[in-house]
Amino acid sequence: MAEPAAAIAGIHEFEKRVAGGLSPLQIKAECAARALEDAGLTWADVDAIYDASEAGRMQGLTIAEYFGITPRVVDTTAVGGSSYEFQAAHAARDIAAGKANVALLTYGSTAHSESRAIGTGARFGSEAQPAANMERPYGLTLIGNYAMVARRHMVQYGTTPEQLAEISVTTRRHAMRNPQAVAGLTDIGQQGNHIRFSPVELPESREVRVQRLYPRTVLKPTVRTMLVPAPKADGARAQPGRSAPARSVVSLGAPPLRDQELLAWCEELIEAVLGGVSPAGQQA
Numbered sequence: 001m002a003e004p005a006a007a008i009a010g011i012h013e014f015e016k017r018v019a020g021g022l023s024p025l026q027i028k029a030e031c032a033a034r035a036l037e038d039a040g041l042t043w044a045d046v047d048a049i050y051d052a053s054e055a056g057r058m059q060g061l062t063i064a065e066y067f068g069i070t071p072r073v074v075d076t077t078a079v080g081g082s083s084y085e086f087q088a089a090h091a092a093r094d095i096a097a098g099k100a101n102v103a104l105l106t107y108g109s110t111a112h113s114e115s116r117a118i119g120t121g122a123r124f125g126s127e128a129q130p131a132a133n134m135e136r137p138y139g140l141t142l143i144g145n146y147a148m149v150a151r152r153h154m155v156q157y158g159t160t161p162e163q164l165a166e167i168s169v170t171t172r173r174h175a176m177r178n179p180q181a182v183a184g185l186t187d188i189g190q191q192g193n194h195i196r197f198s199p200v201e202l203p204e205s206r207e208v209r210v211q212r213l214y215p216r217t218v219l220k221p222t223v224r225t226m227l228v229p230a231p232k233a234d235g236a237r238a239q240p241g242r243s244a245p246a247r248s249v250v251s252l253g254a255p256p257l258r259d260q261e262l263l264a265w266c267e268e269l270i271e272a273v274l275g276g277v278s279p280a281g282q283q284a
Contacts, residue, residue: 005096006103008088010039013180019113024055025066027108032067041102048073048100050091052083055108063106073100119143172271185274188266191227195266199224202273210273226273231257231265 012034014027022030036042049071053059060076063069073094077086084105091103111118120141135145153159187198201224202210210217210226218227232254257265 006092010035010037010041012038013178014108015180017112017180019110022110024108024110025062027110028055028063028106029066031108032104032106036104043068045102046104047071048075048091048094048103050075050077050087050103050105052076052078052087052107054078054083067104069104071100073103173267176267176270185270190230193230194218194227195230195269197226197228197270200226200274202226206273213272214269228269231262233257233261 012031014031019027033043036046046067046069049060049063049067049069051059051063051074053076056062060074064071064074075087075090075094077083077090079086084107087105091100091105094100095103120143150159150164154161154164185197185200187196189196201221202219207219210219210228214228216229219225220227233256256262
């Protein structure tokens with residue numbers, strides 16, 4: 001088997017979920033420094049920059065100057081959320097072609113700290129764009145745009161809602177394995193006939209949601225605790241493609257969920273109730 005032409009040698013994820021006054025560029029710099037340290041490299045080793053300009057315009061050049069790098073390759077491919085997969089492929093290609101030795105890919109955002117409505121907010125600025133006249137008058141959001149893409153895929157390839165739902169569920173379960181993603185939720189345990197989640201602070205809209213999806217849930221805002229009736233083995237479970245997640249159904253005589261089934265139920269509940277909301281109560 002041929003040796004790989006390129007490898008990911010160092011990584012770092014910004015450890016805080018609130019920027020604390022840092023700019024996106026400063027977040028990128030901190031992550032880049034730690035990733036290079038993880039790889040045993042220095043700024044002087046970097047000779048290729050890949051950036052989607054999510055922190056501002058012309059960021060390929062800005063990053064090089066800010067980091068004190070003189071790169072041989074500057075790639076500013078920007079195709080939305082998949083930009084970074086494109087850039088990783090481009091970096092591997094350029095390294096294999098001998099155009100670069102060490103490629104640096106970074107991302108920095110303060111959207112969570114600023115409670116920006118990325119999915120439901122406006123998609124266009126004030127400047128004219130080719131598609132704006134077809135979308136702006138109707139208030140198309142990012143979520144709506146993805147819905148049209150999904151519908152087109154279903155029509156063109158016969159994709160089913162269940163298959164698309166499998167992607168959504170799988171990516172969220174992968175995210176749940178990231179300790180940083182759930183760092184604020186420190187206590188999940190059994191308390192009588194309930195499962196306890198703490199610390200949890202929900203906005204009013206999520207309080208309504210949890211009562212609708214998980215009836216008889218007890219919210220204790222003073223101690224930042226949520227008590228959800230323990231699920232039973234014959235309780236309603238989520239089905240791929242259905243909008244409703246797993247719910248607590250109390251059935252007399254039914255055994256409680258245990259082990260992996262209980263863990264899966266907790267994952268589904270956290271995504272359904274806290275998805276997009278940090279345990280400390282801040283909107284993503």
